[in-house]
Amino acid sequence: MDTLTKFGWTPELTEAWAELGAENLHPARVVADFGTSLKIALPDIRTAELSGKLAHYTNRDDTPKVGDWVAVQLFDNSPAVIEGVLRRRNEIARKVAGKRTTKQIIAANIDIAFVLLALDDDFSVERLRRFLYQLSIHAIRPVIVLNKADKTDDLAFYTQQLEEFKLPTIISTATTGSGIETILSHIRPGMTAILLGSSGVGKSTITNKLLGREAQPTQEVRASDSTGKHTTVHRELFMLPNGGLLIDTPGIRELQLWGDEGDLAENFNDIAVLARRCKYASCSHTTEEGCAVQQALQAGILSESHYASYQKMKRELESLKDKKDAKARHNNRRSSKVIADQTKDALREMREDI
Numbered sequence: 001m002d003t004l005t006k007f008g009w010t011p012e013l014t015e016a017w018a019e020l021g022a023e024n025l026h027p028a029r030v031v032a033d034f035g036t037s038l039k040i041a042l043p044d045i046r047t048a049e050l051s052g053k054l055a056h057y058t059n060r061d062d063t064p065k066v067g068d069w070v071a072v073q074l075f076d077n078s079p080a081v082i083e084g085v086l087r088r089r090n091e092i093a094r095k096v097a098g099k100r101t102t103k104q105i106i107a108a109n110i111d112i113a114f115v116l117l118a119l120d121d122d123f124s125v126e127r128l129r130r131f132l133y134q135l136s137i138h139a140i141r142p143v144i145v146l147n148k149a150d151k152t153d154d155l156a157f158y159t160q161q162l163e164e165f166k167l168p169t170i171i172s173t174a175t176t177g178s179g180i181e182t183i184l185s186h187i188r189p190g191m192t193a194i195l196l197g198s199s200g201v202g203k204s205t206i207t208n209k210l211l212g213r214e215a216q217p218t219q220e221v222r223a224s225d226s227t228g229k230h231t232t233v234h235r236e237l238f239m240l241p242n243g244g245l246l247i248d249t250p251g252i253r254e255l256q257l258w259g260d261e262g263d264l265a266e267n268f269n270d271i272a273v274l275a276r277r278c279k280y281a282s283c284s285h286t287t288e289e290g291c292a293v294q295q296a297l298q299a300g301i302l303s304e305s306h307y308a309s310y311q312k313m314k315r316e317l318e319s320l321k322d323k324k325d326a327k328a329r330h331n332n333r334r335s336s337k338v339i340a341d342q343t344k345d346a347l348r349e350m351r352e353d354i
C-alpha cells in the first residue's frame, strides 16, 4: 500500500481497508471513468470493470467515481473487476441535469477544488456561489481561478465582485501559462485537486499546462477532429510532475444543487446572522413583520442581488426536498406493493395446497 501513497493513500484508508475485510482483493484508485469501463491505479494503470453487483445498481452512491478508492480482483489476461468502494472522505455532487431527482457524484476524496470562471461572458457570481455551496457540504477547500485574464482591461470590475467571499483568488491566462505556477503552488504531492467550471473556461488548457504535455484535448483541438464533440467527455485524474494529483472534469452547463437547505447558512453567513433577529423563528424573510433580513435590505445594508441569490437557492433546495420526499414515498409504495403482491401469491399457493 506504500506504493499507493503517491496516489493519495492515507493511514485512515489503511483502517477503512481493514474494516472491509477484503481478502484476496487489492486496493486501487479510480483514475478515469468511461462509463462501462474504468482506469485504476494499483499504482500501475490498468483497465477495470464493475462487478455484476455494482453494475446492476448504476447511478447509486456506491458506484465508483474518479477519485474513489476501490477493492479489486485481479486477473492475468482480463480487466480487473471492482468489487467494492471504500468509505469516501468526501464527494462533490450535484443534481443530474434535467428533470430527474437523482444525485450525481462528480468526484470523490478531494483536498482542494479550483473553481474556474472565465473573464468574459462566462463570468457569473451566481454560478460561483452554486459551486461553493456544493463544496461547503463536505468542507472541501475552494480556490477561485479567474482565467482568460487577457480578455479584459478591467480586472477590478471582476475582483471587486468577489471580495465578499474572502477566498484565495488566482488570476490566470492559461494559453500563455500566466498564473499556472500559482495554481501549482496550492497542490502538494499526494494531494488531490479538481478543476471545476462551465464548458470552455479553460480547464483542459490548465490541465495541460500543469502537466507540461497535451494530455487533454482542448476545445480548439477537438473542434478540428472528426468526432464532432467539442467538449471534454470524461473525468480523469492525472499525476502532476510535482507529485500532486489533478482531476479535470467535463464542463458543467447547469449546476443544479444537491443538498439540504440547512447547509445554505454558512454560504450566506450575513443573512444567517440577521435571521436570528427576525421576530418569527420560521421567518421566510419575504413578507413577515419584524423580519431583520427585510429591514437590512431596506436600510441598504444587505445587497439586493445577494439576497436574490439566497432566495433562489433556498427555493431550489426546498423544491428539491419536496421532490426527494415524493420520490421516497413513491419508492415505499412500490416496495409495499411488491410485498403485498408477494403475500397474495403466497396465500394463493397456500389455498391451492389445501
Ligand SMILES: Nc1nc2c(ncn2[C@@H]2O[C@H](COP(=O)(O)OP(=O)(O)OP(=O)(O)O)[C@@H](O)[C@H]2O)c(=O)[nH]1
Binding pocket: 147, 148, 149, 150, 151, 172, 173, 174, 175, 176, 197, 198, 199, 200, 201, 202, 203, 204, 205, 206, 217, 218, 219, 220, 230, 231, 232, 233, 249, 250, 251, 252
Ligand atoms: N484568450 C484565452 N483563451 C483561452 C484561455 N484559456 C483557454 N482558452 C481557450 O478557450 C477554449 C476552451 O478551453 P478548454 O481548455 O478546452 O476549456 P474546458 O474548460 O476544458 O472546456 P470543456 O472541456 O468543454 O469543459 C480553447 O480554445 C482555449 O484555447 C485564456 O486564458 N485566454
Ligand SMILES: [Zn+2]
Binding pocket: 275, 278, 279, 283, 284, 285, 286, 288, 290, 291, 292, 293, 294
Ligand atoms: Zn426574516
